[in-house]
Amino acid sequence: MTLLRARREWVFFATLxxxxxxxxxxxxALTLFRGILPAGFVVAIGALVGAVVDGAPLTAPLLLIGVVFALMQLLAPLHNQIGSMLGEHVSNRLHDRLLVAAGTPEGITHLENRAHMDEMTAARDFDLGMIGPPLHLSMSIIAGGLVTAISGLAQAAVLAAYAWWAPLLVGGAWLSTHWLLRESSQWDRNTGEVLDAQRRAEYSYRLAVDSPAAKEIRLFGLASWVTDRFAADRRALVELRWHATRLRQKPMRWAVAVLTTSGGLLFWSLGRDAxxxxxxLGQVSTFAYAAVGASALAFGGLNWALSLASDGVASVLRVEATMASSGAARSVVSGRTTAEGMPAAEIRFRDVTFTYPSMSRPVLDGLDLTVPAGSSLAVVGGNGAGKSTLVKLLCRLYDPVSGRIEVDGTDLRELDLESWRRRTSAIFQDFIRYELSLKDNVAPLDATDEEVRQALDTAGAADLRDLDRILSPGYENGTDLSGGQWQRVALARVLHAVNRGAGVVVLDEPTAQLDVRGEAEVFDRVLEATRGCTTVLISHRFSTVRRADRICVIDQGRVVELGSHDELMALGGTYKRLFELQATRFNEERNGADRAS
Known part of the structure; x- marks a missing residue:
């Protein structure tokens, strides 16, 4: 029984x-009743033939045939509708569970781990038609297979009225054929190779139909290239399935031999007895039709649609179990100490080392850094130096591999996570552009219109006043914003959180899409609005960086320079070299523009 309960088909039907x-x-109930009806039809046909031969009244057999036939026609669409409703209900429930499972871990390690990503891909795509039909369509196919199998069994059972061995002979032959057909259609869709092909196919599809890539695809004439890639990726999925199944088709000649032998023996015996x-003659008709109808055993039962649907359901349940019990779920665990009013003294990174799960080299390697409460700190360094990783650790999206981050002397891991995140506000360089109203983009969790407008004004977006306008052209009366406007909306989101009590502000390339003048204006506004907050700024623009109270330079995961702008320029090290390099380029561009004018 334990083995039966572990089978994916059992899990699928239990989930239903x-x-x-x-x-x-x-x-x-409809599956069982529809499966029995063909056997009743065969018996009714035999009764009609017998009545004709015997000269008996035909009313009863004809009425029986009419009723059975009508039920067979009427119950099929009803069954399909019930199956579609059940499939949609199960699909919605599983997607709800998947969303809860994916959002349960407090960190983001599980979303960047390859094994977890494979599971998430299989679970997320189970109802999108990438591998098989959506669940509301699969239910009709699954029902059809089960109805066909029950029909075959019922008609084989009718043969028992002829001879005890007849259902065993005919039913056994068709069941062996069913097994061969089933084996030749199975494949493992959860291998890394299959999931990679599936992921590439989905990505190619999204490139073709989603708007973010539309401009470049058309500008560079890539429409055919994207279509060809999608076709190639889908073809790879088909070839993987074909390779997995074609090697199992050789035993089919044995199935033909078995069917020929069993059918020949039955009809020889039936002809002899007739x-x-x-x-x-009526019995001969009944048994002959039943023998032919028993062939449904070969083509019914637990079919390919059930296999794919079961795999999808199993993937969702595995993700749920993984997120609930794995190291990913435990990678960021909430403490119990409240973070209310923190930091009052300082935030300190003490010998912090961090390595991403997919990498062998540490991004931060023994980093030491102190940020006084209420001050602003700018972090600069080359690409891959660890700047963004530092702020992710500060937001507790990850925890250090070794070392600790202390807030007023308390390990950050000991603080209540929800409480700490209420104290923290951030804009990341890949900030989200929600396809929601302007108000929901600034304050997703609730705010008054006045609070939202205040945040927009401070961020330099006073011209955006229609708070109910959907920020996506895909909706009726929706609109899109320029890159600079979106950046100001994201900054307004941060400033609204500050107005609601956030005391730590993380700005990761907060003005990258603004021009120099707009950047200076916005950053001055932000510094004024966050006065008294502990602010950590990451930027490649030194005109912004120099406004911070202190600047630290990170190289190879460690702080190599720390001080004010004037102090670091006097030091004559990495910061001065980077600052002068950028200043030289800026002057050259400005002089070139002046000469052009």
Missing amino acids: WRSHPGLTAVWW ATGAVD
């Missing part, structure tokens, strides 16, 4: 029952 017992019960008068 748990999702909606009422619909599931009706679906199973010739001797052991069975009448």
